[in-house]
Each structure stands twice: as structure tokens, then as C-alpha cells.
Amino acid sequence: MARIHPTALVDPGAELDDSVEVGAYTLVGAQVRIGAGTTVGAHCVIEGRTTIGRDNRVFQFCSLGAAPQDKKYAGEPTALEIGDGNTIREFCTFNRGTAQDAGVTRLGDGNWIMAYVHLAHDCQVGSHTILANNATLAGHVHLGDWAIVGGLTGVHQFCKIGAHVMVGFASAVTQDVPPFMLVDGNPLAVRGFNAEGLRRRGFGPARIGAVKQMHRLLYRQGKTLEQARTEIGALASSTPEAAADVALMLDFLAGASRGIAR
Template identity: 45%
Template sequence: MSIHETAVVDPTAELDSSVIVGPYAVIGADVKIGAGTRIEPHAVVSGPSTIGERNMIGSFATVGGAPQDMSYRGEPTELIVGNDNQIREYASIHRGTPGGRGKTEIGNNCLLMAYIHIAHDCRIGDNVIMANVATLAGHVQVGERASIGGLVAVHQFCRIGAYSYIGGVSGLSLDVPPYVIVAGIRDRTRVSGINKVGLRRNGFSRETIGNLEAVFRIIYRSPNLLLKDALELARKDFPTCPEVARMVEFFETSKRGVVRRTEED
């Protein structure tokens, strides 16, 4: 273990012997940090928090802080961070709330760039990218391998589907389906199509991408179909495609509503 002489580590914190803690970093009470994790200078990690293995927490990041919630009264909620994540400088990630899930969760191999904010009770999947100054309000869920552009703001309780791409400087108040590209602010938010480049990069077959494009046309380019009828048709036309089933289920389980406008609207 390498802890700089100017760092402050609470006696109750549990650090693996291979953890590196830089100058002036602060590790609070009830923090657990796994093997190979590096805490950069001036970073603050508060608890209760569990930080997995081989993570990097950048300078001046604030991880595991109390939730920004008016009803919070110091209850013992938590933050759970997986393995192999990069949490860059000035990022802020808060613990959960008793009225929410009681915990904020981040998966594995995420790149969380400078000044990002992840609020209380959020749930972030594996391999998620959040570019600089992207902000998630409370209770947001982000599916695996979603990419969120810089200066994006996401309303509380929204869901961001897996493998989706959110263009920079967007403001989202509705759910974003998996596998699509979205950009814009509130009533100007538009879905431009399937995230073909991202899907190809992640090994999806040409057939699967073609199926998703066909379903996109059914859902978004069939003005004479009600949404429920479009979803039924999509399921009927592609009964054996798990990606299509996932997209249809996403629409069916949305509580906030899903972004429906396209660039042609």
C-alpha cells in the first residue's frame, strides 16, 4: 500500500495493500477500496462506499458524498463502484437515498470524464461513457455501452437504453430506447436512427442491425399505427431476435414515456 504522507485516511477505511493514495487525498469512514485502485491527489472518497478493483479516481473528484436531496437526514445509504473504471478529475458521484434504492451503483469499465455528475440512486451499466460535464439527476438508469455526450443533462427517473448514443448539449426528460441515436433539448429532442456505427463496433451482425432498422421504421415511421400496434407488429415480424424483444420491452415498460420525435417531424 502506498499512502502519501499528506493524505488523510479514516481508521475505519479498508484499503487493499496495493491501493495508491495520492497527496492530500481524503478517504472517509466506512470506505472499502479494492486491489489496484489509484486515488489521485486531492480526491475525496466518502462512505459508506465500496470501490472495486483497478479503478482510477481523478484529482478533485468527490465520490460517495451525501445525496443532494432535501429529505436526506444522514441515513446510512451507499455507493457501489465496480472494477476498471476511470472517474476523472472533478467528477461528483453521490450515494443513494432511503426513499430511493438506498444505493447508487456503477458497473465495470466505465469512462466517466471530467466534471460529470451522477446523482443519488442512479444505476450505471458496464462500459458506459459519459463525456465532460454530462449530468444525471437522481434515479437515472443507464444501460450497458451507452454513450452520453458532453454537457448532456438527464432528468430524474429517466432511462437511457443500452448501446444508445446521446449527442452533446442535449437535455432529456423522456426515456431513450436502446440502440438509437438521440440529440436535442426537451421538445426539440429527436431520434435520428439506429446507432449503426456503435453496434458494428460492438460486434453486432449485419442481420441484427438490419432487424433493428426495420423495427425503427415500424415504430417511428408508421404514422397510421398506434404505438401498441407498432410494438405488436415488431414482435410478430421478428420473433426470434433478442435485440428487437429488448427494444419492444423497453417501450412497454416505460413510465416517463419514450422519445418519439424524429428529424422528419
């Protein structure tokens, strides 16, 4: 049997692995599924079509799976999906998706989510990200793997932030941020590329050199975006070790919908 505090209210329809722990005064709804090894703290509300994977730690006072804060929402059966191995600190709010998008808000694996973080409807958050206290993602935001979002930062709806990006403290993200970049401010500005983060993740000199060149082509040489994309594509043959990094950048630039931060 799952270890459920006597004061917690778990709907009989909820599916909890036998190893799940649920803290005092927490409410778990009928359509919730929680995987092995996950712990849920006190005074949480988990509702709607919410799936939480294995080995997550949800701290007290979180609201997961509530209806989206979207005036168009009319009760459609949308969902929230949380992967494995995430840490979700106090007072986080993750809402379900909407019928106007994928219908699912997603959080991947191994993320470190600090207190008071908000994931609005239809956000798609990758794996191994860090969202510091009070980071706020508006609806339809996409956040790539290994990205870091500083505290008190707001991200405008429909923005995309690429993999390995670092967004500084108290920034306002209103345009798409290409992979690997280092940005901050209000208005947002690109300050460089996330060299230290890449080193910590095992990027060798050749790959870091290629990322540095991509940064130069996009931001330091006065090229149009199309010119920069063409020259970035050529890096895959001159630096084969970075072919996947080049492909990541080109895919992101091709899908940018709000213009890239410059």
C-alpha cells in the same frame, strides 16, 4: 501495505487492498472499501458507505460518496457502489442513494467517465458506457450498457436511457430513450439508430437489420406504441439472431415511465 501519500488522511476503519494507491491530500472515510489495483489521485474526497472495486483509476479532485443533494435526505445509511475497471476523470461528483429509492447509486464496470460528470442519488449506470465532459445525470436516472452521453448533456430525473444509445452533444433528455437509438437536441429528437456503434460491437447484418426495423416501427410508420410493440415482438421469430435484442427493446418499452422520446 497500501501506498498512501503521507499527506493523505485515511480513516483507520477504511478497508483498502494492499495494492491501492492514494494520492496527496486525499481524504478516505471510515466506511470506504477499495479493491485491488485501484488508484486514487490527489485532492479527492471519498466518504460514506462507498465501495470501489478493482482496477479503477480515479483522477484528482473527485468527490465520491457524499450525501445526496435531496432535501428529503435525513441521514439514512445509503451507499455508492462502483464496479471494476472504470476511469473517472477530474472533478466528478457521485452521490449516495436515498431511502426513497434503492438506497444505492451504482456504476458498473469498464466505464469511461470524463471530467465534471455528475451522478446524482440513486442513478443506476451500467457497464462500458461513456459520459463526456459535464454530462449530468439527475436523481434516479438509469443508463444502459454501452450507452454514450455527449458533453454538456443534462438528463432529467427518473429518465431511462437504453443500452447502445448515443446521445449527442448538449442535449436535454426529458423522456426515456429506447435502446439502440441515436438522439440529440433540445427539445430531444430521435435522429436514427446507432448503426456504427452496433457494428463496432460486433453486431452482424441480421441483428442490425432487426434494429433498423424496430426503429422504423417506432418512428417512421405512424404506428401507435402498442402497434409498434406487437410488430417488434414478431421480429424475434423472423430474425432469431436478434431475439435478445428484441427482448431488450420490449422490456425497455414495458418499463418506460416518462414516455419515450419521439
